[in-house]
Amino acid sequence: MGAVLAGHGLVKKYGSTTALGGVDVEVGERDSLAIMGPSGSGKSTLLHTLAGIIRPDDGQVLLRGERIDSLGENRLSALRRKRFGFVFQCGQLLPELPAEENVALPLMLEGVPRAEAVARGRRWFAPLGLEGLERRRPGQLSGGQAQRVAIARALAVEPDVVFADEPTGALDQRTSTEVVQLLTFATRETGAALVMVTHDADVAAHCGRVLQVRDGRISGYSQFTIA
Numbered sequence: 634m635g636a637v638l639a640g641h642g643l644v645k646k647y648g649s650t651t652a653l654g655g656v657d658v659e660v661g662e663r664d665s666l667a668i669m670g671p672s673g674s675g676k677s678t679l680l681h682t683l684a685g686i687i688r689p690d691d692g693q694v695l696l697r698g699e700r701i702d703s704l705g706e707n708r709l710s711a712l713r714r715k716r717f718g719f720v721f722q723c724g725q726l727l728p729e730l731p732a733e734e735n736v737a738l739p740l741m742l743e744g745v746p747r748a749e750a751v752a753r754g755r756r757w758f759a760p761l762g763l764e765g766l767e768r769r770r771p772g773q774l775s776g777g778q779a780q781r782v783a784i785a786r787a788l789a790v791e792p793d794v795v796f797a798d799e800p801t802g803a804l805d806q807r808t809s810t811e812v813v814q815l816l817t818f819a820t821r822e823t824g825a826a827l828v829m830v831t832h833d834a835d836v837a838a839h840c841g842r843v844l845q846v847r848d849g850r851i852s853g854y855s856q857f858t859i860a
């Protein structure tokens with residue numbers, strides 16, 4: 634039983650800035666990992682490197698044991714669409730499309746016909762507390778509702794890994810708790826692994842493990858027992 638996703642010896646430099654100075658990290662099925670650390674410590678660079686968005690200068694990224702950091706750009710972007718889901722801080726839904734079509738979009742990009750994609754995407758609306766909001770456009774949703782739609786969209790392709798960069802960064806505390814509970818619960822339901830960047834310790838505490846990053850290196854590590 635290997636890791637779903639692993640990074641080994643990840644190094645990324647921007648000029649004289651070492652954004653990642655040799656990071657090792659692994660996540661398994663139904664595992665959830667929070668990445669915490671001060672601003673500029675390399676959290677987003679780590680998440681984007683694991684997600685195949687940034688190529689490391691050194692080290693490897695393995696998805697179920699297969700290297701992805703050396704894939705060509707076309708294969709890598711196809712892999713990201715099929716096997717990864719993404720939730721960002723905000724503003725990543727298409728404003729002109731109703732919620733259910735935003736959720737269906739990753740499936741349509743994979744060639745699933747529109748009606749089937751919408752039907753498959755709809756299964757997430759009830760578990761995420763979004764029933765009745767299928768036809769709303771993002772401008773007609775609250776911040777928490779919009780993030781729940783983004784979670785549904787990330788899960789639509791049944792990804793191996795869900796990546797979330799500050800998914801509650803624009804939400805108040807109560808809504809943050811709701812959203813992170815649904816994110817961790819729904820991701821675990823699908824069997825996917827979750828990698829989440831957050832600066833909020835209460836949000837991180839919903840993950841099974843917390844990685845502390847400082848100056849591009851792991852500075853601490855803790856493990857929680859999920860109730």
Ligand SMILES: Nc1ncnc2c1ncn2[C@@H]1O[C@H](COP(=O)(O)OP(=O)(O)O)[C@@H](O)[C@H]1O
Nearest residue numbers: 647650651652671672673674675676677678679
């Ligand atoms: N595209 C880039 N070009 C130059 N420097 C960058 C770039 N992306 C990140 N950095 C630098 O790398 C370091 C880590 O950045 P980042 O991973 O975004 O930190 P965090 O997400 O923890 O705030 C910072 O010093 C940042 O300025």
Ligand SMILES: [Mg+2]
Nearest residue numbers: 676677678830
């Ligand atoms: Mg960041």
